[in-house]
Amino acid sequence: MINNITKTIEINLSNSEWKKVQNEVLSKALLEKRKINQNQILELATKTYVDKILQNLKTEIDNDYPRALNPIQPLVLVEKINNNEFVAKISISFYPYEEIQKLNFDNITINFDYEPLSTEILDKNFKEFIKNYxxxxxxxxxxxxxxxxxxxxxxxxxxxxxxxxxxxxxxxxxxxxxxxxxxxxxxxxxxxxxxxxxxxxxxxxxxxxxxxxxxxELTDEKLKNMNLQNLDNIEDLRDSIFKDFRLEYDLNQLLYFYKETINKLFLNNSVQYSIENLNLELSRISQLEQMRNTPIAGKNITELRESSDLAIKNIVDKIDENTKLQIFENLVEYFVFKENNMAISNEELRENWEYLERTQNLSQNLDSNRFLNLLKSQKVALFLCRKYNELFYNYLKDEIYLNLETKIKGEEK
The missing domain is CATH 3.10.50.30 (Transcription elongation factor, GreA/GreB, C-terminal domain)
Structure with a gap:
């Protein structure tokens, strides 16, 4: 069993303590010449105080449990808040690294056969592409x-x-x-x-x-007028496009392999999942579902957990299962990177970003953190590919812009 630890802090501020926090928020707003009403003061005072508690908690965990992983943000439950009172509970669940090291990667079989894209398919897609460029x-x-x-x-x-x-x-x-x-x-x-x-x-x-x-329809003349680097004619474009088509296909195949592998590993490992982490995700989804008017829309945690409605029970179970799977995936990725001293190089960042720009696969929601996390997941997938499907790995390693040999210099395990 891979166990976690949960730390909980009960907050029950006296009238004078809570007033002091609110006054600090008001003073800062006055110094910055910002207009602020009482509701905004309460909101900012809550954030200020909770952030301070969380920072102290994080420092304590970092000191007592080096390299621990907190896979989901802390759970903050505000029980009572007004001008005179602030009562809340903060829970944070994390996995010490010694527990994460218990991950079992043995005795699983991944059924996966890789079939590369044929030149015929690529030719067909390319002809359609230049006709509607x-x-x-x-x-x-x-x-x-x-x-x-x-x-x-x-x-x-x-x-x-x-x-x-x-x-x-x-x-x-x-x-x-x-x-x-x-x-x-x-x-x-x-x-x-x-x-x-x-x-x-x-x-x-x-x-x-x-x-x-x-x-x-794209022609050699139109291509020259576009002044694209290293592309002088349709044949040059064809070679470049074929490479990108293959890469996109290979990355999708790698993703499929990765999900299959994570699912097998998930079933092969016994992990403790805190109710705090599960409740946080359940509450988040319940709020999101309000717009769709589903059975769980807007219900609180107690209503969802204690419901006898079979439809609600099934939805809650599915959400819990998905949350557990996401936490487990975070554990695997964190362990693989830490244990193997992995890193994402500047060159890998640049090449993969240029690929996304070139193929117009850049999402408006893909900020720098999400992009880095995407590459980390792909690199972990490549690592697992090397472990469970060497044939696929030997093909992929020369095709994608990631290298398992990129290490953090001078860092110990």
Whole structure:
């Protein structure tokens, strides 16, 4: 059994202690000349106090259990909060490294046969690709979603220039947060407009050019006009595209192999999962489901755990199982990286990012942390591939932009 440890802190602040925390928040807001109401004071006071407790907890765990893993964020349950009272409970569950080392990788068989993409399939896809190649062209009509805009802008705050750019490229996509892209929809080339952002900064924007992708058949002449690096003709493009097609296919095959392997390892290991971690994920999903009006929508943990409704019980069991699987996957990835002193090199970061840009597989949600975690998962998958399917590994190692020999210099296990 791979065991975890849960640390719980009960918070019950006296009136004077809680008032002191609120006053500190108010004083900071006044110094920064920010308007703040009582609800915002309570919200920020809660965050300030809880963050301090969590930092102390983290320091304590790091000192007592070096290299421990906390796979899911701490559970914070606020039981009572008003101007005079703050009662809450914080629970954090983690796995000491000595427990993670109990992971058993033996006695499993992965049924997986790799079939490489045939040249015939690649040729067929490539011919379709160049027949409908998206070429960016300047337009005179109003900007729409997915267009590309080039803008000049100047940002001022309190009549001081804080930022200025020229010929700045903006992909016009709809976002829920403040974004220049939202305001470019409906604008035309040559248009100038002004906006204020949430930080009370004033933006003056000039639309230099708007471009839209139009699908056309690609020719050697059109390719030359695009000034793509190292691509002089269709044949060069074909070689490059074939390589990227194969890589995308191989990465999907590796992902399939990885999920199969994790599932087998999951069944092969006995792991203790804290109810705090399970409840946190269950509560999060319950809140998300409110928009869909499902049986678990908006219900609290007690209602979900004690429900006699079979439909709710099945959903809760499925969520728990998925959470356990995610925690287990985190344990495996953490162990493989730590035990083998692995790292992601700058070259690996660069090559994989360029591949995603080249194939237009960059997601709006793929920030630097998610990108790094994606590469870590792929590298762990490659490690498991070497262990359980050497034939597939020997093919992959020369095809993808990851290397198991990349190590953290000078770091001990």
């Amino acid at each position: 998206p070429i960016l062209k300047s337009i005179s009509t109003e900007a729409e979603l997915n267009d590309l805009a080039f803008i000049d802008f100047e940002v001022t705050k309190e009549e001081k220039v804080v930022d200025r750019r020229s010929n700045f490229a903006v992909n016009i996509v709809k976002t829920n947060n403040f974004s220049i892209a939202n305001f470019l929809i409906g604008k035309k080339t040559g248009e100038t407009f002004s906006i204020n952002d949430p930080e009370n900064r004033h933006w003056k924007i000039f639309v230099r050019d708007i471009q839209r992708k139009e699908k056309e």
